[in-house]
Amino acid sequence: MESPEKPYVLEDQVGFVLRRANQRHLAIFAEAIPGLTTTQFTVLVRLHELGPLSQNHLGRVTAMDGATIKGVVDRLARQGLVATAPDPGDRRRLTVSLTEAGAAVFAANREAALEVSRRTLAPLTPAEQARFMDLLNKLT
Numbered sequence: 517m518e519s520p521e522k523p524y525v526l527e528d529q530v531g532f533v534l535r536r537a538n539q540r541h542l543a544i545f546a547e548a549i550p551g552l553t554t555t556q557f558t559v560l561v562r563l564h565e566l567g568p569l570s571q572n573h574l575g576r577v578t579a580m581d582g583a584t585i586k587g588v589v590d591r592l593a594r595q596g597l598v599a600t601a602p603d604p605g606d607r608r609r610l611t612v613s614l615t616e617a618g619a620a621v622f623a624a625n626r627e628a629a630l631e632v633s634r635r636t637l638a639p640l641t642p643a644e645q646a647r648f649m650d651l652l653n654k655l656t
Contacts, residue, residue: 541636548628548635552621555580555588557629560597560614560622568613570603597621 526532545554552560558578563569566577575585589612592598597618603609614622637645 537636541632544635545629545632548632549625552625553588555584556592556597557622557625559585559588559592559612560618561629563598563612563614564619564622568611571600571610571612574612592618 542554545557549557555578558580559574562574562577569577571585571589572582574589575582578585580588589598589600593600595617596615599613599615600610601613603611637648640648
């Protein structure tokens with residue numbers, strides 16, 4: 517006798533639940549930091565932390581593919597938040613650096629970004645928050 521197939525319940529699928537959680541986080545971010553996307557803020561953070569980087573390296577340390585990082589850098593450059601220049605050691609490579617305006621935008625939004633994380637995780641207890649972050653990091 518064959519067993520019945522297990523039903524496919526969308527709400528039980530990890531990708532669907534992760535996407536819903538991400539949508540909630542993105543809405544909180546947009547409310548707290550209007551005018552920047554999460555990917556744009558990520559670039560500002562990494563450049564603040566690490567200093568000027570090749571666009572390729574910046575993509576790797578922000579977990580963005582080549583096309584995505586190029587688009588993000590182009591938009592930030594148009595806003596005057598980052599500057600790009602050919603790498604003096606390899607003119608084929610583009611170096612991206614934080615401008616004074618970009619550093620000011622990062623500094624002005626640092627606390628709001630921390631609050632975004634607090635609000636995103638607020639439904640969980642502190643112990644659950646720590647466990648959740650551990651589990652997410654284990655998946656990456």
